[in-house]
Amino acid sequence: MKKLPVYCxxxxxxxxxxxxxxxxxxxxxxxxxxxxxxLQLSSEDQNFIFEFILSSGSLKKMAIKIxxxxxxxxxxxxxxxxxxxxxxxxxx
Amino acid sequence: xxxLLFKPFxxxxxxxxxxxxxxxxxxxxxxxxxxxxxxDGVIDVHIVPTSLPYQALLDNLVNIFCLVLFLYxxxxxxxxxxxxxxxxxxxxxxRAPFYLxxxxxxxxxxxxxxxxxxxxxxxxxxxxxxSSNLCILIVFGIIAILFLVWYxxxxxxxxxxxxNAKGKTPIILFIISLLLAEVLSKFLIFQLY
Numbered sequence: 001m002k003k004l005p006v007y008c009x010x011x012x013x014x015x016x017x018x019x020x021x022x023x024x025x026x027x028x029x030x031x032x033x034x035x036x037x038x039l040q041l042s043s044e045d046q047n048f049i050f051e052f053i054l055s056s057g058s059l060k061k062m063a064i065k066i067x068x069x070x071x072x073x074x075x076x077x078x079x080x081x082x083x084x085x086x087x088x089x090x091x092x
Numbered sequence: 093x094x095x096l097l098f099k100p101f102x103x104x105x106x107x108x109x110x111x112x113x114x115x116x117x118x119x120x121x122x123x124x125x126x127x128x129x130x131x132d133g134v135i136d137v138h139i140v141p142t143s144l145p146y147q148a149l150l151d152n153l154v155n156i157f158c159l160v161l162f163l164y165x166x167x168x169x170x171x172x173x174x175x176x177x178x179x180x181x182x183x184x185x186x187r188a189p190f191y192l193x194x195x196x197x198x199x200x201x202x203x204x205x206x207x208x209x210x211x212x213x214x215x216x217x218x219x220x221x222x223s224s225n226l227c228i229l230i231v232f233g234i235i236a237i238l239f240l241v242w243y244x245x246x247x248x249x250x251x252x253x254x255x256n257a258k259g260k261t262p263i264i265l266f267i268i269s270l271l272l273a274e275v276l277s278k279f280l281i282f283q284l285y
Contacts, residue, residue, distance in 0.1 A: 063105070064105075067103065068102060068103060069101060069102055069106070069109075069253065070105065070106060071101070071175070071178050071253050071254050072102045072103070072253055074173065078173070079256075
């Protein structure tokens, strides 16, 4: 699976979305759209959030599912919250 | 294997860690009684002529209480979400390497070697110290230091996971907590007997 680049390989700043296209009728939309915060997270963080939702938001269930202890999973979530807050702050 | 020996707190559930910790505490107290060892302080292991059955367990309970008390306060300061059970588990499981040390005093071998060395601990008699006894003490000393490092690293990893500790402040707080726990445990054990 191709990984969506979120940072510029040249200057390392956040990339923005400038073109969207329809795979069916080939309509192309151009403009400047910033990427949603969730997409700016690493694929590891995105997978964690995905698993968290699939576990009905239960850290205990998730800990059992991925074979980690509860505090390890909670720490990971806290780190992601911190990163999201930082991205939100940078966006303002 | 690395996770099992140094970072079990990242993987195993609180129930598993609690049961393992209690099991090792009871086992360690029993070995301390059988092989005449006293854990008379958070980071202390001493060979004694005789050890009473309740002493070994009481020593360990005091040590665990002191560790939990200071480490919980410092961990709560680092992260308000820290749970008491995770600190208790860290203190219980981290002491497991220490509980293996009594094995080295099977048949009182360390006690005998110590007595022999002390007997000749005089500048004039120092050449008469048996090299085998000196070797036993040096090897035991090295092993004890390695097990102490193992114990402290396990404890720190446990606290790190419990409080999501990052940076230098948690390291400083950990050292202060450990030293305070050592002072309090020494004082309490001294008051008890």
